Amino acid sequence: MTTPRTHHVGITVSDLESVLLFYRDVLGFDVLDRFAVSGEAFATAVDVPEAAGRFAHLEAGDVRLELVEYAPAGTARSKSELNQSGATHVGFSVADLEAFFESLPAEVETLSEPRTTESGTAILFLRDPEGNLVEVLER
Structure with a gap:
C-alpha cells in the first residue's frame, strides 16, 4: 500500500x-x-x-x-465554534505571537488576545473574512 x-x-x-x-x-x-x-x-x-x-x-x-x-455554491454553514463536533481550523506558527497580534489590522476578528496555555504554547485564534477559524501559535 x-x-x-x-x-x-x-x-x-x-x-x-x-x-x-x-x-x-x-x-x-x-x-x-x-x-x-x-x-x-x-x-x-x-x-x-x-x-x-x-x-x-x-x-x-x-x-x-x-x-x-x-x-454552484452550497449553503453557508453556521459560524463554527471550536468545541463543536466537526469544527475545523488551520494552524500556523510564528516566531513572535505578540508582534504578530499587534500587526493585525483592526478589522481582523480574534477570539481573544494571545494566551499561553498550560503546555507553554502561546495561542491566538482569529477568523478569516468568511468566519473560518485560524490558529496562530508560538511554541
Missing part, C-alpha cells in the same frame, strides 16, 4: 477574491497557483452535479493552503 503524504489543506469559500486577499496580505502567504476546474470528472469526484471550482494555492510554510470557490 502507498502511504499518503500531505499535499494541501483546503478551505471552501464563497468569495475567493476577498479570502485570498486575507491570506496573502494579512498572513503574508505567497500565491503559488490559480486555476479553474470543471467537467464531468470533477463534478463526479466532488459529488456536486455540474460542479466547477476556482482555486488558489498559497505557500503557508510547510503546507500548501488551498482556497476553493464552487459553482
